[in-house]
Amino acid sequence: MTTIAEQSVGGRCGERPTQGSQLASLGGRCGERPTQGSQLANLDPFAEASGDNAGAGSKEYVHIRVQQRNGRKSLTTVQGLKKEYSKTKILKDLKKEFCCNGTVVEDPELGQVIQLQGDQRKNVSTFLVQTAIVKKDQIKIHGF
DSSP: OOOHHHHHHSSSTTOOOOTTOHHHHHTOOTTOOOOTTSGGGGOOTTTTTSGGGOOTTOOOOEEEEEEEOSTTOEEEEEEOOOTTSOHHHHHHHHHHHHTOOEEEEEETTTEEEEEEESOOHHHHHHHHHHTTSSOGGGEEEOOO
């Protein structure tokens, strides 16, 4: 029979603590969130999204996002393509390939952004990789 002290330090509720038990190393009780003094307090979940660590070794990503319009309608945006590529020619090929409409929008912060009708995230990413415009590890797909 385990005591209450042993239960509160174990990996799961009612389980004896093991040497590699995560909760035992954090010092928390079963079912409780870690306290500020724990090791998880130093973890920043948005560290990758912030531009603080954008050093010399950082990659230029192509971001493919989906935005919900009204009802079932959605909009796919592609941003981060290199300036040397003609966005209008890429858009023309995307529109023919996926049978959808689209446009190139000039944004003051982001530059030229390609917008396509519908959820074309997977289609656009495979198209960009197959045409060797970007590598697969340079694409970030966002959205639900």
